Amino acid sequence: xxxxxxxxxxxxxxxxxxxxxxxxxxxxxxxxxxxxxxxxxxxxxxxxxxxxxxxxxxxxxxxxxxxxxxxxxxxxxxxxxxxxxxxxxxxxxxxxxxxxxxxxxxxxxxxxxxxxxxxxxxxxxxxxxxxxxxxxxxxxxxxxxxxxxxxxxxxxxxxxxxxxxxxxxxxxxxxxxxxxxxxxxxxxxxxxxxxxxxxxxxxxxxxxxxxxxxxxxxxxxxxxxxxxxxxxxxxxxxxxxxxxxxxxxxxxxxxxxxxxxxxxxxxxxxxxxxxxxxxxxxxxxxxxxxxxxxxxxxxxxxxxxxxxxxxxxxxxxxxxxxxxxxxxxxxxxxxxxxxxxxxxxxxxxxxxxxxxxxxxxxxxxxxxxxxxx
Numbered sequence: 089x090x091x092x093x094x095x096x097x098x099x100x101x102x103x104x105x106x107x108x109x110x111x112x113x114x115x116x117x118x119x120x121x122x123x124x125x126x127x128x129x130x131x132x133x134x135x136x137x138x139x140x141x142x143x144x145x146x147x148x149x150x151x152x153x154x155x156x157x158x159x160x161x162x163x164x165x166x167x168x169x170x171x172x173x174x175x176x177x178x179x180x181x182x183x184x185x186x187x188x189x190x191x192x193x194x195x196x197x198x199x200x201x202x203x204x205x206x207x208x209x210x211x212x213x214x215x216x217x218x219x220x221x222x223x224x225x226x227x228x229x230x231x232x233x234x235x236x237x238x239x240x241x242x243x244x245x246x247x248x249x250x251x252x253x254x255x256x257x258x259x260x261x262x263x264x265x266x267x268x269x270x271x272x273x274x275x276x277x278x279x280x281x282x283x284x285x286x287x288x289x290x291x292x293x294x295x296x297x298x299x300x301x302x303x304x305x306x307x308x309x310x311x312x313x314x315x316x317x318x319x320x321x322x323x324x325x326x327x328x329x330x331x332x333x334x335x336x337x338x339x340x341x342x343x344x345x346x347x348x349x350x351x352x353x354x355x356x357x358x359x360x361x362x363x364x365x366x367x368x369x370x371x372x373x374x375x376x377x378x379x380x381x382x383x384x385x386x387x388x389x390x391x392x393x394x395x396x397x398x399x400x401x402x403x404x405x406x407x408x409x410x411x412x413x414x415x416x417x418x419x420x421x422x423x424x425x426x427x428x429x430x431x432x433x434x435x436x437x438x439x440x441x442x443x444x445x446x447x448x449x450x451x452x453x454x455x456x457x458x459x460x461x
Contacts, residue, residue, distance in 0.1 A: 093120075094422055096189075097127035097162040099153055099177055100169035102135075103142040105265065107191065108168040113143060115415035118406045122422045126163075129156040153177050157184040164189060164421075170268055171275040175200045178215070182207045189421060191218040192376075193284055194438035196275030201442040205435035215435035216421050219288035220413035221376035222433055223420070225401040230359075230368065230382060231293045233395065238384060239361025244339045245294060247286070249373025250354040251278035256308060256326025256346015263313040263320070270311055270322045277324040279304065280445060283344050285376040286357075288433065288441050290340075294359070297340065297444055299459045300332035304452040308346065330448055344373055355380075367392055379409050 096116060101108040116123045129150040130136040136149035150156040157165055157180045165181035167174055167190040175195055181188045188208070194217050195201035208215035221227060234242065253261075255278040260266040268274045291297070304325040311322050326346030334340055348354065354372035358365060364386030370378040383392035406412040420432035443460060451458040 093122060093124045094425065095124055095126035095161055095163045096166055097129065097150070097156040097159065097164070097186075098125060098147075098166045098168060099129050099156065100167070101128050101130065101139040101143065103139055106168065108166070109139075109143065111410040111414045112166060112168060113145075114406055114408070114411035115418055118411065118415045119418060119422075123418060126161055127156050127159060129153050154180055157181045157186055162186060167191060171196050171280075172268075175204065178204050179207060182211050182213050182215070185211065185213070187214040187216075187421075187425065189216050189218065189418070190435075190438075192288070192438065192441075193275055193280045194435060194442065198439070198442040198446040201435070201439045205439050208435050214421065214425055214432075216417065216424075216432040217435060217438035218414070218417065219285055219376070219433045219438065219441065220417045221285045221289045222292050223416040224289070224375065224380055224409070224413050225397045226368070226380040226382055227289045227293065227375070229395070229397045229401070230366065233366065233382075233384070234293055234359065238364055238386065239359055239366055240363030242294060242334075242336060242338045242359060242361050245290075245334075245341070245357070245359045247290070247340075247342045247355075247357040249282070249286070249344050249356070250349040251282050251326070251328075251344050251346050252354075252372045252374055253348045255281065256324065257311070257348065258308040258326075258346070259312045259314060260320075261314050263316045263318075267313065267320055270320055270324055272323040272325070278344055278346055279325060279328050279448065282373040282375070283328055283342070284441055284445055286373060287444055288437070289375055291440065291444075294334055294336070294338070294340075296335040296440075297447075297460060298333045298335045299457055300330055300444070300447050300451050301457045302331075302448045302451040303327070303329040304449070305329075328448075330451075348372065354378075363387065364389070365392075366395065376413060377410055 125147045127148045128136045133151040165186045305327040310319045328344040330342040355370035357368040366384045370380045382395040384395045385392045447458040
């Protein structure tokens with residue numbers, strides 16, 4: 089696919105509040121030689137037209153997802169809506185022969201993700217998934233350090249984090265926007281979103297997980313909607329505890345807690361090895377959204393020292409973390425389309441993360457250790 093800028097149609101652009109507005113639009117605008125935002129589709133034509141106008145875009149507003157997906161002047165359909173409609177939108181885009189960038193989680197559960205990956209393979213479509221923490225400069229640098237033996241042989245890894253203000257905090261600011269996160273059946277929980285994003289990065293750095301045991305607890309069974317002043321039922325877990333073994337044999341421990349960190353220090357991830365240790369920190373467990381820092385100590389070191397990412401790894405990208413990571417993923421997608429490579433996180437990569445999440449759910453429900461194939 090060469091000879092013109094790649095034309096992107098965004099599904100789910102809401103100025104001022106949506107992920108597409110915060111991350112995708114600025115990411116695409118940072119790559120003007122490669123992409124153009126050619127279309128927008130929302131729940132109605134009026135909503136799409138309003139989004140185009142308010143965002144100052146020259147894009148065409150479409151009356152429906154089907155109209156956008158079948159338009160001849162759209163190359164890529166970007167899916168940024170809530171999780172439950174992902175499956176039908178992605179199916180429509182693939183049926184129309186369009187490449188797809190779908191935000192994570194790919195599907196509402198493993199079965200949907202597997203079905204979408206299979207459809208993409210059958211149609212020869214490039215499907216990429218928005219596990220953009222994998223492309224954060226700090227995660228790429230971390231992967232290199234581990235591969236080069238900074239810590240020696242990995243003996244174990246421990247991760248403790250907070251899920252953020254909208255997940256498991258006991259309150260939500262906006263019922264219309266956030267209430268769907270309270271219902272586990274919608275597939276958008278602390279387990280699937282921040283844990284899922286972080287698992288994608290962890291698998292890149294440390295390799296596959298071989299087996300898991302888990303506890304999923306809903307300790308806050310109701311949440312208060314500030315805007316409507318009402319209490320709403322909660323079935324999504326706000327305490328996620330996972331223990332397991334990596335394919336390498338190293339033990340792994342993960343604990344995500346609902347809500348934000350009290351002091352803004354919301355992520356502690358340590359990789360412990362025979363020769364040294366690395367600590368990864370951030371403001372929350374949403375590794376795809378926050379600035380990460382790395383510190384390391386080796387040998388006889390008694391102090392952890394910063395492990396800086398090269399300045400060149402940030403040059404030319406948006407300075408803000410969210411659009412910066414999304415822009416890196418789009419750039420890889422463009423390279424893959426033009427060169428026939430497979431460097432961007434794919435639907436198959438998404439299925440691998442969904443399988444780990446399904447194993448965690450199965451382990452928590454059964455009370456048994458679950459072995460991943």
